[in-house]
Amino acid sequence: LDKREEKEQTPLQEALNQLIRQLQRKDPNAFFAFPVTDLIAPGYSSIIKRPMDFSTMKDKVKKECYRSLDELKVDFRVMCENAMIYNKPETIYHKAARKLLHSGMKILNQERLDSLKQSID
Numbered sequence: 001l002d003k004r005e006e007k008e009q010t011p012l013q014e015a016l017n018q019l020i021r022q023l024q025r026k027d028p029n030a031f032f033a034f035p036v037t038d039l040i041a042p043g044y045s046s047i048i049k050r051p052m053d054f055s056t057m058k059d060k061v062k063k064e065c066y067r068s069l070d071e072l073k074v075d076f077r078v079m080c081e082n083a084m085i086y087n088k089p090e091t092i093y094h095k096a097a098r099k100l101l102h103s104g105m106k107i108l109n110q111e112r113l114d115s116l117k118q119s120i121d
């Protein structure tokens with residue numbers, strides 16, 4: 001396939017994209033939609049060793065970097081934890097990250113992932 005032609009999505013990719021869509025709905029301000037830059041967050045790249053955001057997750061799905069649903073859960077948690085490390089507790093970003101982590105863990109709870117895994121196998 002040359003680059004232009006769409007590649008068929010695997011069942012895993014479809015499940016991953018569906019989960020990311022559900023998680024992004026919990027980020028209405030799109031604070032987590034794109035990578036945090038040092039421009040909007042001074043010193044960010046020297047403080048945060050593993051940056052993550054929803055657009056990077058979607059790229060990883062497209063490049064088949066995720067081998068399981070659990071790997072997405074790890075990236076999601078890292079993304080929220082980064083925001084709670086860099087941003088002070090009273091900031092809107094810290095508060096949004098706590099709330100997003102809480103609602104995201106319900107979407108990514110083990111029972112839900114296990115039943116999704118069944119449908120992929």
Ligand SMILES: CC(=O)c1cc(-c2ccccn2)c2ncccn12
Binds near residue numbers: 030087093
């Ligand atoms: C997620 C995060 O830490 C974040 C997102 C943003 C952000 C995201 C979109 C538009 C504006 N700001 C931000 N700005 C300053 C400091 C931290 N942040």
